[in-house]
Amino acid sequence: MSFLQSLRRGARFAVACLGLGALGACTTIGPSPWEKDLMARKEMQVSAYAPLKAADNHVYFSKEASSGGSGFAGGGCGCN
């Protein structure tokens, strides 16, 4: 389909989404469940390499004034 048509289609979809969003019937923001292959990898996990991050934080905390930083939850493949 032409660029204009796809633009129109996208706009219609977005408007429908905003409307349906209120009803919770909209599709999700972000990748679909079958598009989470890369998120399943260890290097993309928020909680991976925890001992290494803890050691880093320990060194920086004892030499610098700042603290605080990364969290632990979220991401991943969302399986099950």
Add this chain to the structure above:
Amino acid sequence: MQLRKRRKGSVREQIAALSAGLLAVSGIPAAAQDNPYAPVSGVQDNNFGPGAAYSELDAALLVYQEAGGRVQAIEPSANLAVHGAHGETFSLGLIADAVSGATPNGAVPSDQVQTFLTPVMLSGGHATVTGASGGSTIISLPGIPAVRQYTAAANTLPMDKGFHDHRGAIDFNWSQPLGHISDVGFGGGFSREQDYQAISGNAHIAQNFNGDNTTLSLTLNTELDSSFPFGGVPAPLTVMSGALKSPSTRDKTQLGFVVGLTEVVSRRWLLQFNYSFDSQSGYQNDPYRIISVVDATSGEPTANLYENRPNHRQSQSLFLDNKFDFDPFVTDISLRYFKDDWGITSKTAELSERINLGRSFFIEPDVRWYQQSAANFFHYFLNGSDPLPAFASSDTRLGKFSSLTYGMKVGFNLTGRTELDLRGMYYQQTGDGHPADAIGQLRQQNLFAGTKAAFVFLEYTWNFH
């Protein structure tokens, strides 16, 4: 061999026959072979992840060494995480560390030799040996408690070389989904060393939305610290001495929370945003650290006073992390902004680039840049002709400096269920050692006591059922 109907003559059938043969040779008991729910024989079960019940053991070692004979530390740790099939996780961690070496005591360098006195740690009875103990001398005279004396050569940064400490810590965590809530959990920790103890607790709740692409989390954390330095807690801004002091212990309490948002923005982009708030009340001084009072004209140190920091500290930080996966490159960019009511603001930026070379090996160079401003009570020294301030500290940790860390990590996926990672880092702090307000002989001295250090980290991960 499993008796199953297969499409005649299929490649799959041949592979099955081959693997059954391998199985027979390997001596795996018949019961496992006949179980229809078991995967095909001869293949490792690499089922580690959501939906599987498995355990993960991490053994790690950190070796840290500062330049110039300063602090060195060895820190082995072990962590066991047990995962249930429905998202429950229990983890238990143990850490030990041994720290030794010289550490700046907070005094300024002088063109004269300086002598410092500090209480000695007695282990049952008086120390009667007079001799070097990590560069210090223990002086014991009849009728007077032993004191430790050490000196700093002219034009060198005064260091306490008799510094050594052992620490042991344990921590645990439990988390699980609960009803409609994606994750709830709590944890605690206990850490003890020769002159410090910390007891901590935390609780968290997290909720997934948007088809598991969005996660909101809230963590509450609290800590009770006790400081019981050798020779007792010195009265702030009093003259450094070897005398025994009281009280023997001072405490500090901490309360804070972290609000986090994790978002899978696209197939390749994971974003994390955290806001942290922290409030600390109580004793926050370093009981061994001193600050020099210098003569207003010559700049020669005339007295060494124990430092003093405010009793309250409130801080906030914003953290943003982005991970991008463009196979085989995985880029991680993170930024942090920190601000507290001691006048310290800091900025951190870190970039790492993981390059997967095949399935079993990767390298990951990274660089971290950090910059902080000084606390409003930070001084390199105190001018003898000025009135004594309420708070003063010369601890580099509270001063103005920037730092750079260069690192390289390499990882080996050994068998699909084990991984070995090795990381080398070089850390360097840079600051202005020649401040404009330096007096007399201090103008010839480098007042910055920042660190250069190299550290190596080794981690072995093992997944098993």
Add this chain to the structure above:
Amino acid sequence: MCRRCDSDKNDELRQCLVRTCVRLFDTNRTGEPIRMTLKQATRLILLIAVASVSIAVNPAGAADLDLSAYKGKVVYLDFWASWCNPCRQSFPWMNELQQRYGANGLVVLAVNVDHDRADAEDFLRSYDPSFKVVFDPGGSIAQQYNLKDMPTSVLIGRDGKVHFVHNGFYPDQEMAYAGHVWSLLQQGRNP
């Protein structure tokens, strides 16, 4: 992409082609053949070319799932991927399911959504299924069934309608899954 009917689905493309051809070469109500201009002819040729390429690039069974061959049977349509851990537990169980109920009219169809075929094939080498595997790297079949989770199993009855959808795979619910399959198998048989 078909300009005329705004679709990239192969079955609709085919129908669109047929309709176009019929319209062009059929007679109108008065019996006179409809004339085609050069513009229309070019459009038709382009349409056939695009449709053919689309069909060739996405052969039926990859971007399209034609279940008409299984009419009268119960279809256990499972969506899986090599990166999906619960799938490692579901495969041996689905093998068992196919073995046990194949004769009763159960067909297990496993749709793979891996981007990289090599990853899927590695997985298949380990788990060696006895059921049919369909490859959907573009995710269009997954889109068609509007998956909310990975893995997802869609249970289609003998009437060709979706009766159950299982989001995720939990070994402690295998009895319940098997119960659903059995209840669908019990519903009348078509000749």
